[in-house]
Amino acid sequence: MRLSFQGARAVKAIGVVAVMAIAAACGSSTTGNNGATAAPPSQQNLTVNFEAGSEPGTLDPVQQLWIYEAQVDRNVFEALLKAKPDLSDVEGAAAQSYDVSSDGLTYTFHLRQNGKWSDGKPVTAQDFVFGYKRLLDPRIAAPYVEGYFDVTIAGAANYANIDPKNTAQVTSFLNGLGVSATDDHTFVIKLSKPSGFFKWTVTLWLAAPEREDMVTKGGSSYGAVNAAAVDTVIGNGPFKLSEVVPKDHITLVPNPFYRTKAKLQKVTLEEIGDPNVAYTKYQTGDLDMVDVPTANAKTVENDPVLSKQLVKLPTLLTWWIDINVKKAPFDNPKLRLAFAKGFNRSEFLNNVEHGVGYELDTFIPKGQRGYEPSLSNIQKFDASAAKGLVQQSGVAASALNSIPLLYNSDSTASKTASEFLQAQWQANLGINVQLVGVDRNTWTHRVHKGDYTIAYQSGWSADYPDGQDWFDIFLTGGGSQFSNYSNTQYDDLVHKGDAATSQTQRDDYYKQAQQILLTDAPMIITFQGENFFLKKPYLTGLTYTPMDDDTWYGDEATAATMFIAKH
């Protein structure tokens, strides 16, 4: 999942504070203008800001984590499979097709015969073996590796117990992994147990093939964001690196050997840290797409010119308030539910988020399989029911005095939101929470350690549109929940949903699990995020998907086919 904080969304992990977001409708949408004539190649330049205005920390795909890193490498490298634009299933990417053995344990990927690296060498199954082993090498300590060692690839479960300084142990661990090449174009992955979702796991950009010769050439600084990366970070995706200027910009040009040559001749990703400056630069024509700073949302919607360039895109991101269920008085589920039902979400969205986002009362957002409007009532705003729940909870009034609400004081939006919630709970429940503001890293540190009672706010954005990616969060001991939540009935349903091979069966297990989760309320759903951005009318041929999450919108499905029309 990707995460978010202050406008930045990280992939996988949970977001902290703030505000950007997504909401989803279903499926994909394509921009108009498809009959447009392309401008000459010299004008096929796209310039966007990095997501969150930050350059990548590394260009080595296996070491990446954040959206502003993925937006480079998912276009420079290509994984085995990718999501179909309507997210209904996966389709071939670097692999043309794949088979699953009848026991669900062996996945065989048939690589494209014409797959090439950007220097013209063929992409082989051995390159995938090398990439996967590097991803799982404990000496690399890849931050986003969890989905590969935890529940899936055979032999990887011991990942976390390996001593990285013990070379013999590391080597035997890597040799024992269930990844192999049976010939140049056949890559085989063995799993430790059947997993209905595994086809999605291999769509992530970081599960990329890598070039052993280039990694060796780059040495300890392979992937470092500097000019040398152009010569060593060689990928198999539609684009290749052409210029890396640290703290300033990264330029991509088409990979001449990719199967469909990209139409854009140059894509520049600029590091503009201040979102208001990026917004200004869009208006002066220096950027072709830009996220609208939330405070400007209403201005843009009312502007005769800008409103026509506005795109509002649902995205698979759910925000919530964390509750520490181990901490009194929130060890009482009725009281948690009372807080969940005790604030007006539509006012929250309008007053705090400037109307950017979608109302949501369920865990799974609109646009993702498993969205269940029938479960909306559980956490829906209802002041009198909420008050009743406080009574029923039997928590003494004295225990409700000065409950601390931890928020990220680096973010104004987070402060505003917390003040709003404070006022709502005071008015609807008669409970006064105390606001405690701390800086972002302190916030994360305390929430991770469970050193909080209630905290604003975390979010999850789908890594891939499968229920497993969402429901595993709240498993007992789940790595990505901060609530200390544990319910064996929930765990059981989720494990069944993850393992089952029939999609209908899986959907049913997940639905029951979601009902339990919303009722137990280890978190309070706040809203669904929305991509709210401006796009120049001449940029065309884009297909958006609810998975689009960075400032280069449409790149998930159409990076190679979008173009600049004559204008």
Add this chain to the structure above:
Amino acid sequence: MATAQGAPSQGGTLLGIKLPEGRSANLIVYVIRRLLWMIPVLFFVILITFFLMHATPGGPWDANTKLKPDQIRLLDEKYGLDQPLWVQFGKYLLAIIRFDFGTSLIGQGQTVSGMIGLGLPYTVTIGALAFLMVAIGGIGLGVVAALRQNSMVDYVALTLATVGASTPNFVLGIVLIVVFSLGLYHLTQGNFLLPAGGFGLDDRLIMPVVTLAFLPMAYIARLTRASTLETLRQDYVRTAWAKGLAGRKVAMGHVLRNSLIPVATALGPTFAFLITGSFVVERVFQIPGIGRLFVTSIQGRDYPVILGSTIFFAVVIAAANLIVDILYVFIDPRVRLID
């Protein structure tokens, strides 16, 4: 060289301005002494920064992601953060003696000295230009305002100085961009006057330099004005007038030189402040300098970068103070390092 220690009766001090007289090598000795003094100063700077930074809640892996404890263990081992703090501190000291400032925890594979080296030219260029603007503009405005006290020029200069002193640079930067970049873009159908952001040795420098210089320039202008007014009231100035000297001679020869002494004191730290960069200006104008590097390293708990930048800033500030102290000799006849 031993004589440099001087006899106390003669007022020789180690860190004071005055040193024993009659030795042509005294200035050099003085400078060497000051440089040697930087070693303990830097040691304490490192000591305090190191332990403060580790005492700050949160660590480099807390940026946002929920890593499992075992993954954090692997990362800590990879970067040596699993060792006791005093061991890490000792290793760090040994490394910097060899000028090895380590590698970033966030920018994978990048050395701290490489990161500072990359950002420095941008920051120094903008800082030096801003310093010129502060020195020339600030002193010029201040002197003119004082010589023409209560005139229109004075009011304009004072107003400018007051506005400058009370406008935060993140406001000024955005206002400049909106007016000179976006505003002129709309007015001139795209032939806008100033590009917003990016670095280049061209008109892109104007807005960041002005933004950076405005506040210190206002401060220097006010200081110069006050100091000049005070000097104008001195007896020796009245004497100069009484002797019938021309106005310009009085202003340049008697007033200016003496009124600049407090200004020079302020210019030293101002110079250090300007060439170490500003997070706000570098962020607003998309300049890849070290001001931004420093602040983002603190936010991200990128320990080696925090330490490296702090050491660098400490050296620059100490050097600027030393230069000011040396300059005193030339501008203040009452101060003597050499006979």
